[in-house]
Amino acid sequence: MSKDQSQSSPPPAMDRFAPLSDPRQVAMLALRDLFQVPGLGLFFSMVGFSAIAREAGFGLKEALATSALVWGMPGQVAMASLYLAGASAAVIFMAVALANMRMMLMVVSTVDLIGFRRHGTALIKQIFLMHFLAITTWIQLSVVRGKVADRAMVIYFMAFALPLFVIGMTGTVLGFYLVDIVPPLLLKSIVFTTPLYILMMVAKIRIQLFRYAGVVGGALAPLLYPLIGEWAILTAGIVGGTLVMLPRLNTARQVRRKMHRKKRHNQS
Amino acid sequence: MIDQSLYLWVLILLAFIATDIWRVLGVLLANRITPESLFMKWINAVAYAMVCGVMMLVVVHPAGLVASSSMLARLPAFAVTIGLMLWRGNTLLAVSSGAFTFFCLDYFLAP
Numbered sequence: 516m517s518k519d520q521s522q523s524s525p526p527p528a529m530d531r532f533a534p535l536s537d538p539r540q541v542a543m544l545a546l547r548d549l550f551q552v553p554g555l556g557l558f559f560s561m562v563g564f565s566a567i568a569r570e571a572g573f574g575l576k577e578a579l580a581t582s583a584l585v586w587g588m589p590g591q592v593a594m595a596s597l598y599l600a601g602a603s604a605a606v607i608f609m610a611v612a613l614a615n616m617r618m619m620l621m622v623v624s625t626v627d628l629i630g631f632r633r634h635g636t637a638l639i640k641q642i643f644l645m646h647f648l649a650i651t652t653w654i655q656l657s658v659v660r661g662k663v664a665d666r667a668m669v670i671y672f673m674a675f676a677l678p679l680f681v682i683g684m685t686g687t688v689l690g691f692y693l694v695d696i697v698p699p700l701l702l703k704s705i706v707f708t709t710p711l712y713i714l715m716m717v718a719k720i721r722i723q724l725f726r727y728a729g730v731v732g733g734a735l736a737p738l739l740y741p742l743i744g745e746w747a748i749l750t751a752g753i754v755g756g757t758l759v760m761l762p763r764l765n766t767a768r769q770v771r772r773k774m775h776r777k778k779r780h781n782q783s
Numbered sequence: 784m785i786d787q788s789l790y791l792w793v794l795i796l797l798a799f800i801a802t803d804i805w806r807v808l809g810v811l812l813a814n815r816i817t818p819e820s821l822f823m824k825w826i827n828a829v830a831y832a833m834v835c836g837v838m839m840l841v842v843v844h845p846a847g848l849v850a851s852s853s854m855l856a857r858l859p860a861f862a863v864t865i866g867l868m869l870w871r872g873n874t875l876l877a878v879s880s881g882a883f884t885f886f887c888l889d890y891f892l893a894p
Contacts, residue, residue, distance in 0.1 A: 567847050572791075577795060598791070607797065609801075611797070615805055616805055617834060618809060619812065620809065620833060621830050623823070623827075626813035638810065638811075638814065641814075642810050700893070703849055703885075704886040707841075707849055708878055709838075710842055711860070728827075728835075729834070733835035736837070736839050737840060737843035751832060753832075755833075756826075
């Protein structure tokens, strides 16, 4: 576990590349990162959503409102497809809540990554900004952690997440009409890049513990899905996250016991 | 059809609440957890496990547009992506090759 120890602390600052802190440079970096796979992937995910929404009987206004207000793909897809299936409002509410529950954990992680608490950001501002959090943004923040100075992380977040939101809205509007022009096979392939991309980003995360958690969660969810449906995500997450933490908890307990013994030894 | 359209707007509002309630809870929770604590690490680990779970569901049990594709297109595409990632470590190459594999297989497997 000695390897883990070094990974638990913030990534070592690279000597040759000091973390960026100039607001303009940070914003430019965020935009450069955005207009690659992340932006393109999200754009077409929203195009894909718009296609389903239209099929389900949504108008353009309704599709756009769903994208803007929910801003979380699994929940959006669950809502549109359940509406098409004629599910009750209660069922739709539960399904969306379940599909987007991971938001809570992603928000906790992001608030920590950006350091809102260290910088004393007002709660209401934190809540407002977190509405714009998407999986893509969260993964991106984990990737740039260490490359961008701690106090500039919020600038990176805003320069990445807000334009991404605009890209998403554009994708929703265009998607409403694009489905008539773009062959479904091509659209499907582009939509399929998002899960591949996100999974590869997790594979690249520097913290080994989180990579392992991803592997366990990723393996469990498809196995559990036929048995427990949407609950598979929550279960796979808790089981995966807890499983990789077990060695850690054990180490912590041993350290505590050792310290306790030392204290007693000193007292006597 | 006014009722139907009003009902849809109520559903959109419900979906908004069902999602942002988690975001608000997340902010409130984050401001109470000690940053470098084991609990914070656990939350992060669960978040990574859940996100990978969501993404693997798209590969194995997809909903939406991808649902109309064959598992015989999705799994090899995923394998190509992982393989290239391990071999070359280039995300762009791995993901685009995976998507291309999906495109070709789905094209040939389509009824």
